Amino acid sequence: MNLLDIHQLDARHGLLQAVRGVSLSLKPGERLALVGANGAGKTTLLRTLAGIHPAAGGRVVFDGQDLSGHSAHQRAALGMALVPEGRRLFGSMTVAENLQVAASAGRRGPWHFDSVVEALPQLKPKLKALASALSGGQQQAVAIGRALMTNPRLLLLDEVSLGLSPAAVQGVYDSLARVVAMQTTLILVEQDLQRTFAFADRIVCLLEGRIVASGLTRELTREEVMDHYFGHRR
Numbered sequence: 305m306n307l308l309d310i311h312q313l314d315a316r317h318g319l320l321q322a323v324r325g326v327s328l329s330l331k332p333g334e335r336l337a338l339v340g341a342n343g344a345g346k347t348t349l350l351r352t353l354a355g356i357h358p359a360a361g362g363r364v365v366f367d368g369q370d371l372s373g374h375s376a377h378q379r380a381a382l383g384m385a386l387v388p389e390g391r392r393l394f395g396s397m398t399v400a401e402n403l404q405v406a407a408s409a410g411r412r413g414p415w416h417f418d419s420v421v422e423a424l425p426q427l428k429p430k431l432k433a434l435a436s437a438l439s440g441g442q443q444q445a446v447a448i449g450r451a452l453m454t455n456p457r458l459l460l461l462d463e464v465s466l467g468l469s470p471a472a473v474q475g476v477y478d479s480l481a482r483v484v485a486m487q488t489t490l491i492l493v494e495q496d497l498q499r500t501f502a503f504a505d506r507i508v509c510l511l512e513g514r515i516v517a518s519g520l521t522r523e524l525t526r527e528e529v530m531d532h533y534f535g536h537r538r
């Protein structure tokens with residue numbers, strides 16, 4: 305059975321339709337990358353799945369359950385976790401506190417404080433530091449750790465490498481590799497196609513809110529994806 309089935313999902317910002325009739329499915333353990341130019345609707349799609357942004361039409365079925373009318377909190381309790389663009393930590397709380405407050409939002413499972421810190425070892429010396437005092441890469445690790453504390457069945461990752469140094473990006477992806485070893489299903493929004501190809505099983509390209517291309521990573525070339533990226537062949 306699929307973990308996630310999205311049927312004809314629409315989402316708007318006022319008059320602007322940011323997500324247009326998106327349908328896709330995800331099997332347990334799959335790693336899907338959403339790509340597309342700025343403004344293609346990737347963030348809106350993730351936020352709509354997480355219940356932070358309202359759907360304007362369509363249906364999301366998660367583990368056989370129709371999520372229509374489910375709040376963000378209810379979706380988190382069912383096992384959906386969003387690592388938002390910009391991280392959005394509690395800056396005046398310590399790293400440990402940021403992780404601990406997330407636990408109450410989620411489910412029971414393999415992830416708990418110790419296993420999260422083990423998967424994100426860069427946090428170990430920083431547990432008592434205020435989140436606001438951390439580097440960008442460390443803050444991103446906290447944001448990922450906070451999502452893991454809810455024991456997600458589906459992890460939604462929005463531009464985890466945005467604004468980070470190459471070394472910090474590498475650190476974040478090393479962490480994600482350890483997370484994936486625990487068989488978490490995920491949808492990743494990533495601008496860096498090289499990372500996308502290295503990390504995802506399947507790629508979906510959005511243009512102006514619509515899916516314009518999709519396929520298994522091993523069957524696609526970067527050139528093919530780039531051709532769809534801006535809606536024209538180069």
Ligand code: ATP
Pocket residue numbers: 317318320322340341342343344345346347348349
């Ligand atoms: P980016 O890579 O820039 O984050 P994206 O693919 O994630 O792009 P979205 O952020 O989902 O795209 O934006 C989709 C469309 O919705 C864009 O045209 C954007 O300008 C518009 N949009 C996004 N957020 C809002 C908002 N809060 N109010 C109005 N329009 C918005």
